[in-house]
Amino acid sequence: xxxxxxxxxxxxxxxxxxxxxxxxxxxxxxxxxxxxxxxxxxxxxxxxxxxxxxxxxxxxxxxxxxxxxxxxxxxxxxxxxxxxxxxxxxxxxxxxxxxxxxxxxxxxxxxxxxxxxxxxxxxxxxxxxxxxxxxxxxxxxxxxxxxxxxxxxxxxxxxxxxxxxxxxxxxxxxxxxxxxxxxxxxxxxxxxxxxxxxxxxxxxxxxxxxxxxxxxxxxxxxxxxxxxxxxxxxxxxxxxxxxxxxxxxxxxxxxxxxxxxxxxxxxxxxxxxxxxxxxxxxxxxxxx
Amino acid sequence: xxxxxxxxxxxxxxxxxxxxxxxxxxxxxxxxxxxxxxxxxxxxxxxxxxxxxxxxxxxxxxxxxxxxxxxxxxxxxxxxxxxxxxxxxxxxxxxxxxxxxxxxxxxxxxxxxxxxxxxxxxxxxxxxxxxxxxxxxxxxxxxxxxxxxxxxxxxxxxxxxxxxxxxxxxxxxxxxxxxxxxxxxxxxxxxxxxxxxxxxxxxxxxxxxxxxxxxxxxxxxxxxxxxxxxxxxxxxxxxxxxxxxxxxxxxxxxxxxxxxxxxxxxxxxxxxxxxxxxxxxxxxxxxxxxxxxxxxxxxxxxxxxxxxxxxxxxxxxxxxxxxxxxxxxxxxxx
Numbered sequence: 001x002x003x004x005x006x007x008x009x010x011x012x013x014x015x016x017x018x019x020x021x022x023x024x025x026x027x028x029x030x031x032x033x034x035x036x037x038x039x040x041x042x043x044x045x046x047x048x049x050x051x052x053x054x055x056x057x058x059x060x061x062x063x064x065x066x067x068x069x070x071x072x073x074x075x076x077x078x079x080x081x082x083x084x085x086x087x088x089x090x091x092x093x094x095x096x097x098x099x100x101x102x103x104x105x106x107x108x109x110x111x112x113x114x115x116x117x118x119x120x121x122x123x124x125x126x127x128x129x130x131x132x133x134x135x136x137x138x139x140x141x142x143x144x145x146x147x148x149x150x151x152x153x154x155x156x157x158x159x160x161x162x163x164x165x166x167x168x169x170x171x172x173x174x175x176x177x178x179x180x181x182x183x184x185x186x187x188x189x190x191x192x193x194x195x196x197x198x199x200x201x202x203x204x205x206x207x208x209x210x211x212x213x214x215x216x217x218x219x220x221x222x223x224x225x226x227x228x229x230x231x232x233x234x235x236x237x238x239x240x241x242x243x244x245x246x247x248x249x250x251x252x253x254x255x256x257x258x259x260x261x262x263x264x265x266x267x268x269x270x271x272x273x274x275x276x277x278x279x280x281x282x283x284x285x286x287x288x
Numbered sequence: 289x290x291x292x293x294x295x296x297x298x299x300x301x302x303x304x305x306x307x308x309x310x311x312x313x314x315x316x317x318x319x320x321x322x323x324x325x326x327x328x329x330x331x332x333x334x335x336x337x338x339x340x341x342x343x344x345x346x347x348x349x350x351x352x353x354x355x356x357x358x359x360x361x362x363x364x365x366x367x368x369x370x371x372x373x374x375x376x377x378x379x380x381x382x383x384x385x386x387x388x389x390x391x392x393x394x395x396x397x398x399x400x401x402x403x404x405x406x407x408x409x410x411x412x413x414x415x416x417x418x419x420x421x422x423x424x425x426x427x428x429x430x431x432x433x434x435x436x437x438x439x440x441x442x443x444x445x446x447x448x449x450x451x452x453x454x455x456x457x458x459x460x461x462x463x464x465x466x467x468x469x470x471x472x473x474x475x476x477x478x479x480x481x482x483x484x485x486x487x488x489x490x491x492x493x494x495x496x497x498x499x500x501x502x503x504x505x506x507x508x509x510x511x512x513x514x515x516x517x518x519x520x521x522x523x524x525x526x527x528x529x530x531x532x533x534x535x536x537x538x539x540x541x542x543x544x545x546x547x548x549x550x551x552x553x554x555x556x557x558x559x560x561x562x563x564x565x566x567x568x569x570x571x572x573x574x575x576x577x578x579x580x581x582x583x584x585x586x587x588x589x590x591x592x593x594x595x596x597x598x599x600x601x602x603x604x605x606x607x608x609x610x611x612x613x614x615x616x617x618x619x620x621x622x
Contacts, residue, residue: 192387
């Protein structure tokens with residue numbers, strides 16, 4: 001893109017895509033903002049006009065708001081910790097030369113290709129069902145009382161399901177990072193007298209830091225919005241109501257579009273705070 | 289102290305034996321260079337000494353102690369890698385201090401040693417930078433610094449100069465030689481560059497396919513190569529090796545003359561041929577000569593600038609006293 005003519009031609013060519021994307025984003029955003037300032041009850045009189053910040057106040061003062069924020073953060077942080085730690089361990093294993101490496105790697109990545117709804121249903125019905133689930137059978141094999149996972153331990157179960165889905169992603173990114181580590185660095189550290197654990201913390205982990213930040217950033221963006229897993233397992237009950245699930249309930253179960261839209265705006269703000277925070281860390285880590 | 293002894297050492301990768309039984313003694317304070325074409329096992333041999341590879345059979349003794357089963361860190365050796373292997377997220381200071389920190393030395397002593405190493409290697413100006421901000425030569429110095437601070441009984445260098453440009457390589461060669469003179473520590477140096485070997489070594493070990501072809505001082509190897517491989521490998525440009533009738537005249541299978549031992553004469557030389565490529569270096573001129581009838585190409589050195597052009601006829605007389613003779617197995621005939 002050297003000349004003036006080619007630059008303006010490029011702009012012209014890109015314009016449709018840019019305008020389409022902007023429209024795609026801006027129209028729902030503006031509609032959400034618009035509805036959030038109105039009392040809009042589709043089954044109870046429709047659009048009843050301007051209410052100012054009433055919806056915003058109602059949404060935050062509702063007794064379910066802070067627990068929902070807390071639930072969201074617990075799921076995000078819990079899944080992040082599990083996927084990063086297990087991802088590092090799995091990547092380390094997969095990095096070892098072994099027989100059938102290609103097939104094993106594909107199998108490890110497989111969960112990522114399963115749709116969230118499907119994987120949550122599989123977990124719910126095949127593993128966690130208190131009567132016929134595999135876990136129930138396993139528990140009974142050892143003479144224990146089967147656990148009703150999704151009601152007695154709803155949050156851990158949910159975190160487990162979501163972690164299972166995201167572990168392949170973390171493993172894959174971390175595996176490529178492992179493979180880019182110069183083996184001479186590890187050998188140098190070995191000669192310098194660093195035992196395995198110290199080699200890991202002084203050489204391997206700093207090398208992985210960039211990949212770990214990327215995993216955290218991308219996963220956080222997607223984890224803030226998980227919905228299908230909650231919808232098909234607990235339906236938001238037993239303390240698994242996240243912010244996005246709360247918004248869904250306000251709009252569709254309470255049929256209050258104005259209130260739900262206000263929640264949506266809060267969710268946008270929350271996501272942006274997290275994003276700015278993460279971008280700073282990433283920026284710092286990507287510099288070096 | 290830094291005497292390294294290899295006794296009947298072998299190394300196999302799977303079914304492939306890369307190092308057949310090998311004996312070698314490296315004396316304390318010696319600058320030993322392993323040289324050979326790529327794939328000759330010289331780096332493997334160095335890694336066996338370092339402990340980064342396990343030997344398949346045999347023994348390695350360092351200072352009289354059996355080190356065969358010792359982990360690398362316990363052998364008291366320091367290694368400088370081809371890629372330098374600096375830790376990219378640590379400053380130069382922390383890179384150099386790393387082995388001392390691993391040895392749990394106290395901070396005052398670490399600072400003292402790091403500063404001393406920085407002085408020796410002129411690192412002080414960039415001691416707080418990271419490796420990514422340094423040039424190749426500077427990184428090389430840091431890698432050497434990291435080796436020095438441990439005060440090892442021997443240094444191992446694995447082709448340390450191969451990533452540097454030509455000018456820097458000559459400079460670093462001098463610096464490493466200086467360092468050896470200053471420290472007096474045993475150094476084992478691996479290279480494929482025979483010029484590096486000739487200029488730096490006290491003792492050269494020429495390797496081919498894992499076998500030691502000859503061990504000796506640079507001039508011993510130059511004057512009396514034990515076989516045709518060493519004769520062809522040591523010396524630049526290569527020795528002219530002639531077979532057939534010309535060699536038979538001297539009761540040998542192969543005879544060899546170094547380019548500097550064939551004189552260019554005005555007329556009536558023993559051989560004559562056509563000048564091919566001429567390499568003018570100023571102080572010397574190297575001619576590649578065709579159609580001599582004794583070998584496909586002869587390389588000849590003429591001192592100074594000799595005005596012979598491509599296609600000219602040249603007359604040559606080899607110095608009989610500088611002839612190397614080899615038998616059918618390629619071994620030197622004394």
